[in-house]
Amino acid sequence: MTIEIRPITRAEAKDYLQVMPWANGLPQEEPEPSAWYAGRAVNPPQRKATPEQLDQYADTLLTDWFRPQAAFVDGKLAGGSAIVSVELTLPGGQQVPMGGVTSTGVLPTYRRRGLLRKIMAAMLDDCRERGEFLAGLSASEATIYGRYGFAPATFQHRWEVRRTDVVFRTPFTDPGTLDLVDGATAAAVWPVLHEQVRAVRVGEVSPLPGKWSGLADAALPADGTGPAFHLIHRDATGAPDGAAIFRLPWSPDPDHAGELQVEAFEALNHDAYRALWGLLLDFDLTKRVVAARRPVDEPLRWMLTNPRALKLARTRDNLWLNILDVQRALEARTYAATDALVLEVDGVNWRLDAALDGAACTAAPGVRADVSLTLQELGSLYLGGVRAAEFRDAGRIAEHTPGAVSRLDALLRPDRAPHNAVGF
Numbered sequence: 001m002t003i004e005i006r007p008i009t010r011a012e013a014k015d016y017l018q019v020m021p022w023a024n025g026l027p028q029e030e031p032e033p034s035a036w037y038a039g040r041a042v043n044p045p046q047r048k049a050t051p052e053q054l055d056q057y058a059d060t061l062l063t064d065w066f067r068p069q070a071a072f073v074d075g076k077l078a079g080g081s082a083i084v085s086v087e088l089t090l091p092g093g094q095q096v097p098m099g100g101v102t103s104t105g106v107l108p109t110y111r112r113r114g115l116l117r118k119i120m121a122a123m124l125d126d127c128r129e130r131g132e133f134l135a136g137l138s139a140s141e142a143t144i145y146g147r148y149g150f151a152p153a154t155f156q157h158r159w160e161v162r163r164t165d166v167v168f169r170t171p172f173t174d175p176g177t178l179d180l181v182d183g184a185t186a187a188a189v190w191p192v193l194h195e196q197v198r199a200v201r202v203g204e205v206s207p208l209p210g211k212w213s214g215l216a217d218a219a220l221p222a223d224g225t226g227p228a229f230h231l232i233h234r235d236a237t238g239a240p241d242g243a244a245i246f247r248l249p250w251s252p253d254p255d256h257a258g259e260l261q262v263e264a265f266e267a268l269n270h271d272a273y274r275a276l277w278g279l280l281l282d283f284d285l286t287k288r289v290v291a292a293r294r295p296v297d298e299p300l301r302w303m304l305t306n307p308r309a310l311k312l313a314r315t316r317d318n319l320w321l322n323i324l325d326v327q328r329a330l331e332a333r334t335y336a337a338t339d340a341l342v343l344e345v346d347g348v349n350w351r352l353d354a355a356l357d358g359a360a361c362t363a364a365p366g367v368r369a370d371v372s373l374t375l376q377e378l379g380s381l382y383l384g385g386v387r388a389a390e391f392r393d394a395g396r397i398a399e400h401t402p403g404a405v406s407r408l409d410a411l412l413r414p415d416r417a418p419h420n421a422v423g424f
Contacts, residue, residue: 001073001074001113002073002074002075003071003072003073003113003114003115003118004071004072005069005070005071005072005118005119005121005122006069006070006072006122007067007068007069007070008062008068008069008070008077008080010058010061010062012070012077013057013058013061013062014054014055014058015077016061016068016070016077016080017049017054017057017058017061018054019070019077019078019079019080019105019106019107020080020103020104020105021046021105022046022049022103023048023049023053023054023057024048024049024105025046025047025048025049026046026105026108027046028046028105028140029140030140030141030142033158033313033314034158034292034314034316035156035157035158035292035293035294035314035315035316035318036156036158036292036293036316036318036423037158037292038158038247038261038262038263038290038291038292039225039249039261040251040256040259063209064085065084065085065086065208065209066082066083066084066085067082067083067084067085067123067126068080068081068082068103069081069082069083069119069122069123069126070119071106071110071115071116071118071119073110073113073115078106078107078109078110078115079105079106079107079110079115079116079119080103080104080105080106080119081101081102081103081104081105081116081119081120081123082101082102082103082104082123083099083100083101083102083123083126083127083135084099084100084102084208084424085097085099085100085132086098086099086100086136086205086206086208086424087198087205087206088134088136088203088204088205088206089198089199089200089201089202089203089204089205090202090332090333090334090383091202091333091334091335091336091383091384091412091414092333092334092357092358093199093200094332094333094334095198095199095206096133096134096332097130097131097132097134098132098134098135098136098205099123099124099126099127099130099132099134099135099136100135100136100137100205100424101120101123101135101136101137101150102137102424104116104119104140116144117147117148120148123135124148124149124322124324127324128324128325132324133323133324133325133328133329133332134321134322134323134324134329135150135321135322135324136150136153136205136319136320136321136322137150137319137320138318138319138320138423138424139152139317139320142317145320146376148322149322149323149375149376149379150320150321150322150376150379151320151321151322151375151376151377151378151379151380152317152318152319152320152380152385152386153203153319153320153321153379153380153382153383153385153386153418154203154317154318154319154383154385154417154418154419154420155296155315155316155317155318155385155417155419156292156293156294156295156296156315156316156318156419157294157295157296157298157312157313157314157315158290158291158292158293158294158312158313158314158315158316159290159291159294159298159310159311159312159313160288160289160290160291160310160311160313161281161288161289161309161310161311162287162288162309163281163282163283163286163287163288163289164287165306165309166281166282166304166309167304167305167306167309168274168278168303168304168305169303169304169305170303172274172275172278174271174274174275174278175235175236175271176233176234176235176236176241176271176272176275177233177234177238178231178232178233178275178276178279179231179232179234180229180230180231181230181231181232182216182230183215183216183217183228183230184215184216185230185232186212186215186216186230186232186243186245187212187213187214187215187216189232189240189243190211190212190215190243190264190266191207191211191212192240193240193241193242193243193266193268194207194266194421194422196268197266197268197421198422201416201418201419201420202383202384202414202416202418202419203319203383203385203418203419203420204419204420204421204422205319205420205422205423205424206422207422208424211422215228215230215245225247225249225261226247226248226249226250227247228245228246228247228263229245229246229247229248230243230244230245231243231244231245231246231276231279231280233267233271233272233275233276235269235271235272241267241268241269241271241272242266242267242268242269242272242273242275242276243264243265243266243276244262244264244265244266244276244280245262245263245264245265246260246261246262246263246280247260247261247263248260248261248283248286249261256288257287258285258286258287258288259286259287259288259289259290260280260283260286260288260289260290261289261290261291261292262280262289262290262291262292263292263293264293264421265280265291265294266421273299273300274303277300277303290313293421295416295417295419296315296417296419297416297417298310318419318420318423319418319420319423320379321379321380321382321383322375322379323375323378323379323382326345326348326350326361326375326378327350327361327362327363329378329382330350330352330359330361331358331359331360331361333359333382334355334356334357334358334359335354335355335356335358335359335411335412336356336410336411336412336413336414337354337356337407337410337411338354338355338356339354339407339410339411340352340353340354341354341370341371341404341407341408341411342364342367342368342369342370342371343369343370343371343372343373343378343408344369344371344372344373345373345374345375345378346374346375348363348365349363349364349365349366349367349369350362350363350364351363351364351367352411354411368400369400370399370400370401370404370407370408371388371397371398371399371400371401371404371405371408372397372398372400373388373391373396373397373398374396377391377396377397381408381412382412383414383418384412384413384414384417384418385417385418387409387413388405388408388409388412389405389406389409392405
């Protein structure tokens with residue numbers, strides 16, 4: 001058996017696509033409720049791409065931002081994946097290049113032959129060569145990607161609330177305006193709004209080209225969830241400062257009838273946030289609101305007289321990170337305190353001199369480490385979404401200097417939990 005790992009040519013694009021689960025109709029998510037999907041189904045239905053769709057996809061496959069790699073077994077394309085060029089917002093607001101792993105699949109008849117490991121190695125080498133010191137992905141199955149160095153770094157909630165349970169603690173007069181708009185208007189607002197959001201949100205990712213172009217399409221979705229409605233909030237000057245996308249799907253089941261499903265929601269300030277949720281949680285002829293892709297520190301709960309009204313339905317890891325260059329990664333972000341620690345990462349010692357405005361990270365061979373961990377733990381800790389104390393208590397971090405883990409947590413934790421509403 002001869003295995004070759006390499007980028008694809010234009011002539012091989014359709015063969016590459018037919019390996020991908022999303023194009024060949026095979027499952028692409030574990031059969032569990034998703035925090036990113038507001039519908040009642042476990043996952044949206046799978047549909048095999050038509051020959052016409054494959055031709056269309058193939059025409060736009062090879063671009064500067066989409067970098068596919070494929071595994072050929074005895075000349076047959078048997079598996080593939082790709083890196084997309086995106087940016088990730090770090091603590092401090094720096095937006096750094098990241099290689100995003102996406103479109104991964106191996107034909108069922110070629111699994112368990114190490115193809116994905118070889119593909120992943122080639123893609124991560126490509127990231128390093130391009131100067132990307134971080135790689136990220138969203139894991140379809142939680143047990144696969146840890147073996148390649150990835151670890152969950154951001155998380156999201158799916159929650160629901162009954163309309164009759166919603167009472168806000170304080171009255172509110174909106175200084176701006178709310179409008180239901182068409183898809184074309186929403187498609188123009190969302191890119192601008194997201195750029196403003198990702199400038200300040202730790203963990204947010206830049207969108208892929210064409211991310212919101214489909215909002216202008218008025219066609220009904222094939223999964224029967226009904227049309228999307230677009231809600232825009234504008235401030236007192238008329239500038240958009242918040243938006244939401246929601247659906248009101250028909251259901252034959254009385255238990256699920258009258259459900260408003262929030263698929264996307266962003267607000268730049270408190271007024272936009274309060275006004276948008278105020279309408280969505282009191283929409284006429286509805287009885288339940290389900291919201292997907294929500295941050296784990298959603299402030300809405302604490303705006304209600306009964307915090308229990310907002311019921312958590314699902315927590316799920318979202319962005320997984322792989323630290324490809326420890327020194328560059330630790331120097332790229334800012335920190336919440338000033339301190340110096342020696343971290344042993346996979347047997348290599350690094351001295352981190354951290355401060356509010358940045359850090360210096362230098363190799364420290366022979367210096368006693370304060371904390372020992374692996375690249376996987378560092379990936380989860382990097383944005384501040386997981387506490388080092390949790391890993392210590394789980395036996396995954398060794399503390400050599402008393403109090404060092406608490407000091408590390410004090411350095412890494414941002415004001416808000418990292419969150420990315422946009423994926424790739």
